[in-house]
Amino acid sequence: MIGQVAKATLLSLGAGFLAQLSQNWLGSQYFTEFLKANLINILIALLAVNSATMGIVLTKIRDLVDRHGHGETFARTRRQMLLSVREQVVLVSAAILILTIWQSPHFKSISNIDLFFGACTIAIFVYGMSVLYDTAMSVLIIIDFK
Numbered sequence: 001m002i003g004q005v006a007k008a009t010l011l012s013l014g015a016g017f018l019a020q021l022s023q024n025w026l027g028s029q030y031f032t033e034f035l036k037a038n039l040i041n042i043l044i045a046l047l048a049v050n051s052a053t054m055g056i057v058l059t060k061i062r063d064l065v066d067r068h069g070h071g072e073t074f075a076r077t078r079r080q081m082l083l084s085v086r087e088q089v090v091l092v093s094a095a096i097l098i099l100t101i102w103q104s105p106h107f108k109s110i111s112n113i114d115l116f117f118g119a120c121t122i123a124i125f126v127y128g129m130s131v132l133y134d135t136a137m138s139v140l141i142i143i144d145f146k
Contacts, residue, residue, distance in 0.1 A: 001083060008087075008130055009123075016123030020115055032118040035125055036102075039095045046128050047088045050135045054081050057135075060142045077138070084131050091131075095124050 023029055035042075058081070061074050101107060102117040 012123040012127040015126045016119040019122045020119040035121045043092045043128050046132055053135050057138050057142050087131055091124050091128050
């Protein structure tokens with residue numbers, strides 16, 4: 001589990017850094033400014049969507065267990081769902097922290113600080129999208145389950 005989170009974190013940070021460098025190269029800060037204004041709302045909406053989706057998936061799993069038994073088969077699925085909720089709560093907290101610190105006048109004098117915080121902000125968004133993707137994949141796996 002820790003390895004999985006570390007891998008997702010590093011991939012998200014890499015994507016965030018590349019996206020921020022691309023914006024700098026293009027001379028545009030649209031995406032970063034959009035995320036500054038909307039990231040926390042987006043993350044909370046994703047948490048709500050994922051929670052509702054997990055409820056549907058768990059209902060289907062319960063039907064499968066009632067019909068076929070073998071409830072222990074889905075123990076890993078349950079752990080992964082709990083992990084995704086924890087990840088999303090951490091993402092919301094991290095977004096609040098990063099955006100708050102970014103606005104602090106104490107950090108304005110540090111060179112390339114906007115690059116760092118912009119990359120972190122985009123990374124949080126990318127990580128949130130990966131959690132959404134994983135939840136969507138769980139729905140497809142359950143639908144295809146025979």
